[in-house]
Amino acid sequence: MTTKNIKEIISIQNYCKDIIQELYTYESRPYDAVAKNIQNITKLEEAIRLEIIEHDSFDDELSLSVDTEEYYRARLGQNSETNISEVGDKLYKLENLLKDYNVRQRSNEDATKEIKSIYKLLNKIPSIFKHNLQALSSTTVFTFKNEPNFEIKMNNLKRCKEEISQLSDALKEVDRVMDEQWNFFRSMDDRKINFSIHKIKRNSADFERSFAQLHDDILNFINQSIQDGAFIKRLKKLKQLKSDNTLSKNTNIEDLVDKKQAILPKVKESKILPEDKMYEYVEQMQEILKARKNVIVKRQEATPIDYDINENAKVSKKLYNYPKIHREFLNQNRDLISFLLNYPQKIEEEKLMGVFVRLIKNYANEYKIEDETDNFIQIEDRLFLKVYSPKIGINNVN
């Protein structure tokens, strides 16, 4: 006869912990593969004797026994098996215990044993609901996200919907029993039983909300799956039409494309235009804009604007011949800003920046622009990029 005690079971489990973890992860392993990795083979045999591990002699494979696996699943919060009928079983036992208690009371006998059992039973009811809710919730999400077969997915989701309704009914049944027996429980005048009753009532409202939420989630998953299923069905039809070369004739695909905004396709390196590469100047332009802003701020501080409202504004606009300036710049060796500063037809100081920017904008692809972003020419508070004529080149500058 097999004798068992808890200390012995824990000791064997402790010795075989790596094997238990492996079998929990991989479900089963060949006996030989496990045995060669364990120093004391008798401990493995003990684990089999104590029904912690099961040995399938037909396949010669090891796996966790059903109750061991269930124990660890529950401890790890991974139990996906629902057991809704357990609620009904507990209620049936409760009604019998209440009857027994009543008989003992009428016979003036000690009912401590019945009270203890009633308390234990009442205390278990919220845990059963909690476990079933977790299991159902995890099964639902797992099915929706991971089940690759559409038909099985739909069947499982429908089953989950039925189970959440059953769970909701079971909760109503518990509430009904609690209400019906309320006076009877109070007559027991037991502190622990009163506590359990309050716990059930308090949890009942929370469970009801959670069940309703899960029910809605399941319905959403079912609807989403139905839409996915319809799309898969439509894809098959589209595939057939494509194969028959009748896609354009039998669908609105061309009209649909006309109404949509397509992603810009990749631009081939050879087709990239200078303006497409303007991001290369963003950092420099930002420096220039910053320096320009500083000048404007300083000027505003230094000289407040004086004007006479009666004075007629004089508009004078000087036009520059940019192609001519550009050509002349190409044929000399100074950098652009120095060239402009010394330009024979003197460029006004406030126009200097505008002429400089306009030349870069128009002819950037014909100029050599200094790469180092911290290498500027400073004129008053402004920083200017070093720009050279390609005929001269940066390296040839003195």
Add this chain to the structure above:
Amino acid sequence: MLINTEELVPQYIKKIYETILKGYFINENSHKDGYSKLYNLIDSNETELRAYFKPLGYVLIRRSGYFYFASDDALEKESMLELMVDYIDIIDFLKTLDSNFQASYRFTVSSIESKLGSGSVELQDSASKMRGINAKNHREFAQKIVDKLRKSGFVEEQDAVKGEYIVLNSYDYVESLLKEVEIYE
């Protein structure tokens, strides 16, 4: 609309330009080359960036978990149509492989190869009727499918050691287009 250029970090503008020229999507669930950071930047400066790029001819489009730049050019519409027609077979194959194939789905080339070899008649049928992909064996077929998805910007390799890929949010671009196609009965 006033655009405060100081708030637009230059390296991001540069990155966005590069993305436009390469024809890439900007995915929130991408883990490569700072694209998820770029997504967050666009997400928080969307109005300014839209105003910044519009005069340059680039229209910023927001979709669920990804951005892209678009235009109304007829040539681009033609390539959009080609992409849709091309992907009818591919998505049919992927959904037959696993009806859960969608954004954030993870897979390896080996997992596709293994399912192809599992003897599923439906999957074999879907693969054999696919146009434009010729392969000598299941491995080569799976690799070609993955390469195509990667080039279209719909998946990216997430773990080079395990060879694991993730489906990017931009996969929705082609799937949502096909969902809108009406079949005349």
